Amino acid sequence: MKIMRAIASLGAAAVLLTGCGGGGAGTTVEKAPSGQPIQGTNLTYDPNKLVNDGKPIELEWWMWDGDKxxxxxxxxxxxxxPNVTIKTVNQPWEAYWTKLPLQLQSGKGPALFNIHNSYDATLSPYLESYDVDLAALEKDYNGAAAHVxxxxxKYIDYGIMTGLIWYNKAMWAEAGLTEKDYxxxxxxxxxxxxKLTKRDGDTIKQAGFNFNAAYNSLGFLQYQNGYNLMAEDAVTPALDNPGTLQNMQYFLDLYNVDKVGSxxxxxxAIESFGKGQSAMIYEWGHLHGTLDKNYPSIDYGTFQTPVPxxxxxxxxxxRYNGESTPGINAGADEAQKAIAQDFMNFFLTDKEDMKNLVLNYSxxxxxKVLADDPDIAANPVVQALGSLDRYIWPGPMPATFETSITKAWEDVVYNGVDPKSAIAGAQKxxxxxxxxxxxxxxxxxxxxxxxxxR
Amino acid sequence: MTLTTRPKADKRPPEKNNVIPRKPRSRKRGNAGERTLRNTVIIVIGASLLLLTAYPIGLAFVGSFHYWNPLSGAFDFIGLENYTDLLSSGEFWSSLLRTGVFSVVVIFFRVALGLAIAVAIFSNLTRGKAIFRTIFYMPTVTPLVAVAYIWQMMYNPQTGAINTFFGLDINWLYDPNFALPSIIGMTIWKDFGYAVILFLAGLHSIPEDALEAASVDGANAWQRFWSITLPLLAPMTVFVVITSIISYLQAFVQVLVLTQGGPGTSTQLISYLIYEQAFVKYDFGYASAAAFVLLIFTALLTLISFRLSAGRKNSLEG
Known part of the structure; x- marks a missing residue:
């Protein structure tokens, strides 16, 4: 009898758990909110409605960074x-790109997930198109039309990011430098x-410039020398060119000839800058959020990347790259997809949270409504970028570009491979x-x- | 020749007023219950093996003859192309060689250190054996990822404990001469405790009579170790070596955390190469081919270890 009862309890628990699928911890809402302002300019979001008929529902939102x-x-x-629970799940970059595509492929995965456009080809088949007014979206967002x-x-860019030079203000001042010296x-x-380098005999005590482990961003500065990454047909890689070699040699000389770092x-480089060991590094705008989170005591400034x-x-x-808005999982159940669609409409019109997100990644x-925002305009990183007119977008580059270029630089810097062979190997x-x-x-x-x- | 006769059944009716003796539990019924349990267990285990091991292995084997990208749905037969690409790739062979070096060195030190420390703990002169056992086993039960992150900090050339403590100036994880040895060092530290515990169990099973007899015959401690302890620990040593071979040929986490295979590819082990192909480039076909070549190497090395151990056992018995 006891056994039967135990089996019955297990069965009941299983039924209950099954019933809970897609439901959530939110509370049932009987009445739609009222009097809430409609947000947005052309694309608008009206919160005065019930979603999911007021019934509790939970969905997951995966990301690799920026969880706050x-x-x-x-x-x-x-x-x-309040009937909706959105559970954010933060995972390290490597784990994220291992788990997410396979989850999506198997018809599972989170209803919402963040996108990096280097995985565009991988994710695209599993993305549900946004249910938004496209004309209004294009009016409100720069560059949205390029994604239609x-x-x-399926996603657009909420901001544009690129690289620039970051410097430690205290070290800068100590060396007698001012903003005029950029x-x-x-x-x-x-x-x-x-000037920013400190040595004790042969030992570096403070690096004037550190580019260690920054090869995946530094390795693309051949654009300054007039060289594209791809041939004219736009499908053949043309990384093996004099511009890439010249770029690499300049940075090698900084270490080997000028001894401004090692x-x-x-x-x-990021860790060293954060710990106050290196005076300058080259990095992309996302460093702003990283420094504030991991190294809040570092007082830093930025200036635009120099040119030849x-x-x-x-x-x-x-080059620049767009930071992508979240994607909606086409394989999620209909109720979750409906909420995800509603949420994306909200996301794209939520000016305040968008502003904080943009500031976090500089x-x-x-x-467009944030274009003249004084806080964003005052952001030193955004200021340093100047006009984006002379920044180039190579497209949603597959991950092999960054991984192969990083390996080539590491081979040159650490393994003694000559630059020309390393670049040729990366291109292959x-x-x-x-x-x-x-x-x-x-x-x-x-x-x-x-x-x-030529 | 022996004849067996079936005992005759007692057909006499039970005597009246006598207490009927309790019927002995039916052997057949007991066997039937046991058989059901056995069959259930075997079916469950068999089904699990088929579903979770044989099926994925079979699928990977078939996939190794295809251009296979599960995300785009591509599964195009390309014959032996993945294998020919793999076997003609310098990166594959250098990764395989590196994996071999990594495995041999780690296994050697795991066995040597494990044995030495087990013998030291087993000695009658050692007090507080339980404490030592716990201390040496602790790294083994600590998650590898956590250990790798701590060692990454310790290996930092400017702020790390190792350079600071020993007054060195080595870029442990980025100098190609030190990067792989650094991963090896961390792995030995993490894993030798496992060998200590196994060798201690082996030492406890050695009959004391044999050691006492040798002492009586005038053998000193060193002679007793070489002639009695070590040969009697051979099965345990083989077990440690074989499990280590299987484990280290698949070493991955420490590479992922400490170096990501760098600088360049100087610490790329075969498992990391498979990971990059499968989960960075999503080329499951090529990754499956590499995994199968690894499987063959693992099986061969395990077989060789068994053969060597059997040969040694025969020569001892002969």
Missing amino acids: QFQAFADSYQELH VDEKV PKNWEDFRGIAQ KDFGPK DANETPYAFD LAPSY TIASDLAKSGFTSAEPGYAHYAPSP
Whole structure:
């Protein structure tokens, strides 16, 4: 009898658990909110409605970073719709890209997930198109039109990010430097880096410039020399060019000739900068959030990346990339998808949380209502970027670009491989990987596009 | 020749007024219950093995002959192309060689250190054996990821404990001469406690008579160790070596956390290569081919270990 009762209890528990699927910890809401302001300009969100008929529902939202800023969107939405629980799940980058695609492929996975456009080809088949007014979206967001395919959009950019030089203000002042000393060209940069370097005999005590482990961003500055990443057909990699070699040699000389840093001093540039060991590093805008979170005591400033010749406008200062809005899982159940669609409408019109997100990553905002926001304009990183007109977007580059270029730089810096062979090796790997990906570069779409010099 | 006769059944009726003796539990019924339990267990285990082991292995084997990207749904037959690409790839062979070096060194030190410390703890001269056992086993039960992160901090050339403590100036994880040895060092520290516990169990099972007899015959401690203890620990040593081979040929987490295979590919072990192909480039076909080659190497090495151990056992018995 006891056994029967135990089995019955287990069965009942199983039934209850099954019944809970897709439900959530939120409370049932009987009455739609009223009197809440409609948010947005052209694309609008009206919160004065019941979602999921007021019944509790839970959905997951996966991300690899920025959990605090993204959580703010979820909190704001849940405040309007207390029957909805959005559970944010933060995972390390490597684990994220191992788990997420396979979960999506098996028809599972979170209803919402953050996107990096280097995984565009991987994720695209599993993305549900946004249920939004496209004309209104394009009016409100810069660059949204570029993401519209067959009158559908699966994600857009909420901001634009690129690289720049970050410096430690205390070290800068100690070396007698002021804002007027921001170097405009690489030759001046060399001199500034030397001023900021401290040595005790052969031992570096403070690196003037540290680029260790920053190869995946530093390795693309060949644009300054007028060289594209891809050939004119936009599908053949053309990384093996004099511009890439020249770029790599400049940075190697900073270590080997000018001795402003070392491959053995502060093996990770960001960490070394955060710990106050290195005076300058080159990194992308996301460092702003990382520094505030992990190294809050560092007082830093930024300036635009120097160019070969300050009197000549470079072909491009650098490449940029868009930071993508979350995707909706096409395989999620209908109720969750409906909430995810409603949430994305909210997300795209939530000015305050969007502003904080943009500031966290030091982005040039895509949301036009933030274009003149004084806080964003005052952000030193955004200020340093200047006009984005001379920044080039190579398209949603597959991960092989960054991994292969990083390996090439590591081979040169640490393993003694000569730069030309390393770059040729990287190009070979990229070409082999691209043959399976079908990637086409967006470089020809650059307003100042010109084929690489022959 | 022996004849067996079936005992005759007692057909006499039970005597009246006598207490009927309790019927002995039916052997057949007992067997039937046992059989049901056995069959259930075997079916469950068999089904689990088929579903969770044989099926994925079979699928991976079939997939190794295809261009297979589960995300795009591509599963195109390409024959032996993945294998020919793999076997003609310098990166694959250097990763395999590196994996071999890593495994041999770690296994050697795991066995040598494990045995030495087990013998030291087992000695009658050692007090507080339980404390030592616990201390040495502790790294084994600590999660590898946590250990790897701590060692990453310790290996920092400027702020790490190792350079600071020993007054060195080595970029442990980025100097190609030190990166792999650094991973090896961490792995030995993490895992030798497992061997200590197994060797201690082996030492406890050695008959004391044999050691006492040797002492009576005038053998000193060193002679007793070489001639009695070590040969009698051979089965345990083989067990430690084989489980270590299987485990270290698949070493992955420490590489992922400490170096991501770098600098360049100087610490890329075969499992990391498989991971990169499968989960960074989503080329499951190529990754499956690499996994099968690894499987063959693992099986061969295990077989060789068994053969060597059997040969040694035969020569001892002969």
